[in-house]
Amino acid sequence: MSQQTKLQTPRAAVNRLGSARSGTLHAWRQRLTSFALLPLTFAFVAILVSLVGRDFESARALLGSPCPAILLILFIGAGAWHMALGMQMVIEDYIPGEHAKTLALMTNALFSVAVGLAAVYAVLRLSFT
Template sequence: MSKSPKQTIMRSTLSQVRGSGSAKSGTAHWWAERATSVALVPLTLWFILAIYRMAGLGAADIAHWVSHPVNATLLLALILVTFHHMALGLQVVIEDYIHNDRTRLGVVLLMKGVTALLAIAAIIAVLKLAVIG
């Protein structure tokens, strides 16, 4: 075994064992972004077909379409995965361009809050259409 050059490692041993790096959450964010993108491939294709189905329909016809359990399930899945993927992506964009720590934290939290509210509004709308009509 060759002798390795002397290195000064300035990270604590605990930090090295955790392996979370400067992002503080390891690869969780990266993985979640990829996993949601894979799920969005079939969901997006389904949604395009769904838009064709609903083009020109009134609210009552759309409620009837959403009331089908398969459509409601896929629509809710699309909403959950889309907004999750969107929050992950926008967070990276914000972190890249806002260098002030406090502003960055504030904008990320605001974005997450708005995204969560949009997702909840969409879910409530789908549930109401599916159950009540």
Template sequence: MSSRTDKNVSMRTPLANVRRLGAAHGGTSDFFRQRLTAVAMALLMIPVAVIVIMLVGRDQASAQALLGSPVVAILLTLFIIAGCVHMKIGVQVVIEDYVHSEAAKISAILANNFFSFAVGLASIYAIFKLSVGS
């Protein structure tokens, strides 16, 4: 009889290996953050829809006055932040699942992070410009 002294052999089941954090050691936090941003966007959807309906038929000056109010600016900023984070996580999951080349995967994730940040920053900048004036 030969005894196995190989240190790579584990007596743990596959379920025990991934029970806490998952195979990637980060999927649980992404899953939770994506659900949290989805709830935030669902709650903010009604006020944002009301703001959009209030903009129908307004001229530029009155639309700027409405979008420049602090409450509207805060609501839109929160909606944009939640949307951009939700978008970033969702696209990153698709990239991780379907892009198999490691170099392409890293490049796509970096581009996704940059794009999400740029969209969020440009949108928040526009809201800030409207709220403080030009």
């Protein structure tokens, strides 16, 4: 692969293939969301535990009241973002083929958004009906 046979400049050959001052953005977002999730996880567990033994009406009342609902929405939002970032790393590490990798990355992004929005929709519906 000699440079003389290529019409591309070296810059053009590597453009958009690596870090251009965005190399740490993924790692930063992973840590930002994990930092948010640490207290939110314990709030989430507390909400789940206080659901134990409740019937339909009282479970709805708890999940739809402002404080648990807001904490749940924050947990779901930070969680869906965090899990999308984490699964992206897993896919990049283990899926070798370019096409399979791209398809998996797209599926991951869309699945994370879809599952997050569905859960937020449920909490909002519990809050406003």
